[in-house]
Amino acid sequence: MLQALREKTSGWIAVAIVILLAIPFAFFGMEQYLFQGGGNHVARVESAPSWWRTAPDWWPVRKLAWVHEDVSPEDFRFAFEQERQRQREEQGDAFDGLAFESADNRRQVLEQLIDQAVLRLAARNRGIAVGDAQVAAEIQQIPSFQVEGRFDPQRYQLALQSQNPPMTPRQFDERVREGMQQSLLPTHVAQSAFVTPAQIDRLMVLLGERRDVSFAVLPPMTDEAPVSDADLQAWYQANQADYRAPEMVTVEYIVLDGSGLQDEVVDEAQLRAHYEKESARYSEPDRRLISHILIEVPADADASARRAAEEKAKDLARQAQQGADFAALAREHSEDPGSRDAGGDLDWVEPGTMGDAFDAALAQMQPGDVSTARTEFGWHVLQLRELQAGTQTPFEEVREQLQRELGEGARERGFSELVNRVVDRAYRNPTSLAPAAEEAGLQVQKAGPFPRGGAPGVLAHPAVQRMAFSPAMVEDGTVSDPVETGPEQSVMLRVIEHSPERALPLEAVRDRVIAAVRADRARKANTAAAEAMVGRVADGATLAEVAAERDLPVQDVPGVPRGTSVPHPTAVEAYFRAPVPAEGAVSPGHVALEDGSVVVYAVSAVTPGNPAEASEQERQMLIQQLTMLAGGEAAQTLVRTLRARMKVTVNEARL
Template sequence: MLQKLRDKTSGWIATVILGLLIVPFAFFGMESYMSQQVDNYAARIAQPPSWWKSAPQVWPVSYLWTFHDIDSQVYRERLEMVRMNMREQQGENFDPKAFESVENKRRILDALIDEQLMKLAAERDGIVISDAEVRESIRKFPDFQVDGAFNADRYQLLLASQNPPMSPRDFEARIRDSLKNELIPSGIARSAFVTDAELDRLMRLLGEHRDVGFVALPPVAPDAGEVTAAQIDAWYQAHKSEYRKPETVRLEYVEVDGSAVPAAAVDEAALHKRYQEQIGKYSSTEKRDVAHILVTVAANASDADKKAAEAKAKKLAAEAKAPDADFAALARANSDDAGSKAGGGSLGLIAKGGMPGAFDDTAFAMQAGEVRGPVKTDFGWHIIKVNTVQAAVQRPFEDVRAELEKELQEGSRERAFNELTGKLVDAAYRTPTSLEPAAKALGLPLQTTPAFTRAGGPGIASDQKVLRVAFSETMLQDGTASDPIELGPERTVLVRVIEHEAEKALPLAQVRDAVVAAIRADRQRKAAEAAADALVKAAKAKGLAAAAQEAGLAVADLNDITRGMPVPSPQAAQAFFNEPRPQAGQASVNKVLAGGQYVVFAVRAVRDADIGQVTPQERDTLRKQMSAAHGMQAQNAFIRAARAKYTIKVAEDRL
């Protein structure tokens, strides 16, 4: 049998078959047959090779394409960040249902796609950002400024306070990438301009006056007609997406609250030791209110210049030491110190060690009101006057005992809190599939939440950090305890998902009443719209006044109204100005739904604004606004054009 197998596999046919089998292994490797790849992208941007722009995205040519994925986790992080920002900005007006809509989620993903496209465009065009541009951008950050100027210490402190901490190099790399990706679109936006003709036309439109008559239609009677089973089923099938139960989770959790952790008793010895360790905190050093007159001497000055400066300093010192001398006036007239000259030479209160050696030694050897000098430092010659002496003060132990006790108790409580949190984490990691053993071991209560959605719930479920963890893929799939989540200072919680229900359609039997109510509301809406359409048709034929009179309705007139006047409502006013101008003396008639009520209106006359009354400042402001709007349109057009160069695939099921 083995000989027959050898004979069958040694001919030219077998060679051809073997060659065909080698091809896929040569292109794609054995690993593609031995492993399974699971895609986890929210969006995939595909780009054909630069040398074959029209390459089809079909196997095996698709392997020549370049793919740039936006990971689902990156999308989720952006989604939660936007959710948190909107919740903070809108407060009670935040609408969780609207935020979870497909349209809103797609809008957030589109922003991520656009950012990736701009990054690809910058790389394609070889854009490079210099170190100087990065530094200048960072220096303009208001958060890094003190009194309007960049402060390096504040810069380092704010970066270190991030979670996780960020090094200056990492932050600068992020700024560099941001500047590189924004350079082309922002340059396009800034290049926009507006002509005088465009500006004049817009001003005439914005300042336009209109005469309008309108009729507010009364609400139609509630629909009480029969709703058949067929109608109910048809409505439900057409609106299934509106009758869904949102995704929910239920948690068990163990919380460590530092305020409930008892602090250890503090004895007198510990208090006295703490007092001695922090004696400097409760003591103020001696300070002196000092003024000076400076005669500068350059380091490379000639001997003659040095002698002249010394002679001038001695002369000024003699004048300053005179009984009737006005030291401040002498400083304003003669001092070379630009910083203190205008203030009469005042340096304010200084502490020991705050000035150059010889100056410092002299100032702290003088009496109040005394003048000495000249004193030589690296800056030149100084004539020094001590105005007042502020003696050192030390607060006694009894005065600060309560502060010391509070500090020690807080430190003790903090150590106990950290120790308890560490023990809880260790215990939870030993039995990650349940928090009950860890809670019992440490004497902490095991608590549970009611089921809640991604919009949040009561208690800890209202915290954004808890929501991010609770709905993370790891927590939903593994059912294990989370890492510690910091809810606030000395308040930490560990959570575990004990129940998860995916989003699902609600059965018709459960939402039948809601469907019937929706059908009747739709009938009522259509009846109201039909009444408005009938009045519009009659008004176009015989005029609004006659049509309204026949219907037993009253017409209200608004004359000489301008844009932005919210009468009779903002929606109605906007419709009045969106309506085309009347032609050949014929009023322009239409309807608008405003505040749940239909309004039928007729625009009788339109008058342009008198642009001769517009000031140059108003023209300049409007020109800048129009240029910004045109620039944004051009920027969006550039992004749309960039999108056309790629194939973008969105994983709708992962949004």
Template sequence: MLQALRDKSSGWVATVILGLLIVPFALFGVSDYMTGSSENFAARIQSPPSWWKSAPSFWPVSVFWDDEEISVQEYRQRVELVRQQQRAEQGDAFDNKAFESVDNKRKILESMIDERLMRLAAVDANIQVADASVRREIEKIPEFQVDGRFNQQKYVSVLSSLSPPRTPVQFEQDLRNDLQRNALVGRAALSAFTSKSEGDRMLALWFEQRDVSVVRIPMAPDSAPVSDADIAAWHKSHASEYLAPETVTLEYIDVEAAKLPPAPVNEADLRARYAAEQEKYGEAEQRKVAHILIPVDASADAASQKAAQDKAAALAQQANGGADFAALARTNSGDPGSKAQGGDLGWITRGSGMPKPFEDAVFALQANQVSAPVKTDFGWHVIKLGEVKAGTRKSFEEVRDQIEAEAIAGAGERAYNDMLSALVDDLMKNPSGFAEAAAKHGLTVQKVGPVPKGGGEGIAASPEVQREAFSEARIQDGTASDPIDVGTDHSVLLRVVAHTPERPIPLAEVRERVIADIRADRASKAASSAAKTMVAATGKGEDLAALAAARSLAVEPFKGVTRNVPAPTPEATKAIFAVPRPQQGKVSAGSVVLPDGSWMVFRIDAATPANPAEVPAAQLAGMRQQLSSAAAEQTAKSYIAELRKSRKIRVVETQL
């Protein structure tokens, strides 16, 4: 048998088998065929090749399409960035559970796909962003400025404090990508316009004024009997309105730094603290610095690095030979933030955010001395030290009280953090030992509840406590939570000891409420019917004042109502402008329900379109700007939608 197989493997049978195998290998790839696919990306964008824009997407032509992937790491970094932004904006109202929803995460990924599509289109259109443009944009960012001017020192410091930290090279590339992708969409948006006739028509509508006559029809009290059958039917059909809220009963351990025993401090510790932190108690030495930057990319080849170094060395030699340093900087420096000021960087201190090689060189110089070339990530620097301001220092006796207060506060904070850490460790070792862990550290277990979802008082009302208390993990497992911040150096650890799901309230418990709701509904329907009858009669030509008087109601005039003025509510204004303008021989009337359940019947007495020439210039300019912005935004959205149509986009749902 084996010999027969060997014989056939070299003949026509082998050729046929090989031909059959080529198909699945070609369709799915050797790697996928043998090992299965590995989707280590969040989204993939496939585009036709630049040399064949109309290439079809079916195989085998699709093998020529270009792939662009959004990595899982990129996606997760963006999610965390958006999370931080929303938490900062919303504060206690931030709902992490809602943020973690698949729909919200998909929305974040879709925005990243749009950004990538814009950049790809910009690359296809050969749109380039010059280095000078990137630098100009950086210099405009307020966070990088001191006294309204770009400051290189602050620029580096702010980037290093980001999460995750960014180098200038990384940040400038990110900004370049932003400018590049926005340039193309910006051009598309600029092509949008609103014609003068269309603009005037929209302005006439927006600033149109309407005079109306209004009759308010209140809900008349309903005291008629309500049958048992009606009560039962209402309770059944409105079951979702009669629900007892979900509740939890909590045990919690309250840890607050202010309530912990004060930590003792002694004189020797205070003096040791002063000796270790003397620079805090005075002004650090300051040095006035100027520099000339010969920029070169950190990844540049050796020849480029050497050329930059040689140029910096030649400039240093000229400066040491008596040449005007400021003039050399204005002519040769590649730092746009200081070039025009003759390289002046102002006063710096140690630890102020400058690159370490630069800072070390500055503090090794004597006043008015020029350094040899110094290498940093920005390139080669020639540094000149100007004035030196010696530091000052207060004596121990002068700052003793301050040091003592800091020592006590620091010890208290450490004790607080140590307490929380110890509690967490104890509960990890023994998840059911909630009371034992509290007692071990001299704390008590407190109890509160039942606490309704979205309600509660004191600690239980904290949004963070609510989110944790009603989380599936706490309810299902009954385990203790991690420490939850409820104030400055104030945390609680909690566990759920009882949980009651949202449940229907029996009719017997809400009978009187059901009766009141039925009567309110009947009163509202009666007012609604009266309003419709009055509108119909007004439309047939009957006098509104007479119709109102028949019901012992009065007519109120509202003059000059505009779309941006609530009269008396935004919903009422919308209704007033939803009905047509009154025509010759016809009455235009309508009705709208008000927040208290009453109804408002109105009749349009006059409609006056605005004359753009009479609209205040500021309002007119603002409205035209809104129209232009709306048109530009719609054009940009349409452009991105077209970009999506010409690409194949795949999202890996399991990565969300």
């Protein structure tokens, strides 16, 4: 049988069938195997190229012709850390680092990065570029890089080094360039939004609308009738989540406080050494007013193209040195779109802003000089128009500040050393807090049992609460790491007792259940009474007549505007939801308030707003607000539309 099978599968027909079956696997199965599994990216956005916008989404075509933008693991980590820092600053002590690490948060950050990649790809396909001067100007305007309103190169460098992970100026330049490039399309779309006069008038009619209202308030009812066991049990079963004992912990703890440590006395030599080390902080760098002409040199340019660019730059420099108008030369020859139309003007530049090559060339120039410099973008023809020399603050003027800084630094180091010694003792004795307390010269304190949010004193700090109720602390019973609760203050604790959240038996909450049943019956009775009053008014009786039967006063309020509280904002919202009454009729209704009372109302007239009564300032403010809303929606629609036309692939394993 095997011999027969071999003979039947070795003919030309069998070979043809195998080839036909191999084709789809080659084009589709191998794509998944070769290109998706090994991609070094968290997400990839692919689009048809600008020269073939209708290119089909077939693997060979997409692989050879489509262009793409990747979200790298580094991009994702950077964005995730930036979002972490933003939420930590926004939420303060309430920030929960563990909850932030959730998959939903990671995916939300990734979705934002994908939208940014979509915009970058769309900009690239449309030939949108951002010049060096625009990038430099944008960086200099970032407040965190400024000192007293001016760009500070040292603060710029320190800020980049403090990033997680650290960044070089060139990396940050490219990040800013990408941000500006991806923002151009949605920004211009948003700026194109507008609202018509008819829309403004219609909105003013609605916003300025007033309603004539009569209302009566049914006060909260009380219910003292007995509650049957059946009603008691039914309410308890339906609302068990309301009758649970919270999770509780009892802890022992110590508070490490460095505020009592003495500042170290600093001598003259230390002060002067610190002044020399930090001299850049007390100096203003030189500022140069420059213009430039950029002759681009692509990264893949050959030797002849590089030579041609160099010769052109040097020829333009010679022309400028011989008296040619530099601004005219820049407008004619510069390939920097950000400064070309301004005659090459880069405004005032400080060292460290434009890169080492710029700084080296400018350092050799005097006002009026023209020179050339080579950077990664190409050849630059530089013109130094004006020079402002830097200044240095004398040592004596900052002596007190230096003394304070060094003294505080010594105290902080002393506190840090204390914490390190205490933590070391705790690590050697993880199941007891006494050795750590002995090292710090403190007494172990005890608190509890207490629930989440119910701790006393320093233990109420959100970070301490998270630590006290963390599963690891509850299960292990070990000493915690120091939890920072303020400047030079930390808490170390150990959970000694724990009781989980549990359902309370009916007998333990019997009185609470009885009160809840009675409150519910009272609310329902009040609502039924209000509905009966509304029904009478709808049948033709006046609200005054119906209210008089219950000895309730009625208030008539003509011209109630939106946003007031007559007698409560919730009631006013209900007035404006009521239908416009017919001529000679009213629109009755009722609305329950949080305190258990019910407002029964009747809308008797509706007066539309008059756009002619609005001031020009009010109209312009409304136009601005509506335009911003419309622009924001248009920008979001643009991103959604662009993304729908592209192919997005997410590598879940790298999240």
